[in-house]
Amino acid sequence: MRRQTAEVRRRIGVVGHRSFLYDDLTPAENLNYYARLYSIGNREARVGAALERVGLSARANHRVRTLSNGMQKRTAIARAILHEPDLLLLDEPEAGLDRDSRQMLSELLSDWTSGGRSAALTTHDVELGLAWGHRAAVLSGGKLTMAEGDDDDIQQALARSLSGGVGL
Numbered sequence: 001m002r003r004q005t006a007e008v009r010r011r012i013g014v015v016g017h018r019s020f021l022y023d024d025l026t027p028a029e030n031l032n033y034y035a036r037l038y039s040i041g042n043r044e045a046r047v048g049a050a051l052e053r054v055g056l057s058a059r060a061n062h063r064v065r066t067l068s069n070g071m072q073k074r075t076a077i078a079r080a081i082l083h084e085p086d087l088l089l090l091d092e093p094e095a096g097l098d099r100d101s102r103q104m105l106s107e108l109l110s111d112w113t114s115g116g117r118s119a120a121l122t123t124h125d126v127e128l129g130l131a132w133g134h135r136a137a138v139l140s141g142g143k144l145t146m147a148e149g150d151d152d153d154i155q156q157a158l159a160r161s162l163s164g165g166v167g168l
Helices: 005-010 027-037 043-053 069-082 099-114 126-132 151-162
Strands: 012-015 087-091 118-122 135-140 143-148
Touching: 005 012, 012 069, 027 043, 027 069, 043 069, 069 087, 069 099, 099 118, 099 126, 126 135, 143 151
Parallel strands: 012 087, 087 118
Antiparallel strands: 135 143
């Protein structure tokens, strides 16, 4: 990884707790900028597809500063998927999203992982994390508990962890 940092970065998409978008640019301009950084061909089509995927086509040419927090988060999600990385890292991606946007993100993550790619997310919403994930880890009291299996297996292991019982 240390010798091929550029290649590693190309394989990861990140949605941070903050959007890190350029406020004076539009969502389309932000994504075009990142598309150039990643040397993405057919930029206009890829940017359009990413914005459509997150439901922002109608706001593609509005300044980011004029968008709601949820629309800014959706723009950040579009940026993270723009270069089609193998791994998405998402820090509380549901924060600031309305119900429809959460549904969009749930479907996006399902499609993403069904296509053989991976996603890792952090959330304070345990129910949401369990609904969206196939594996779970809980950090509680300085201890990390990992669980996988069906929803019941994960819930039982994590409940034991959170209650101070024996974890996995």
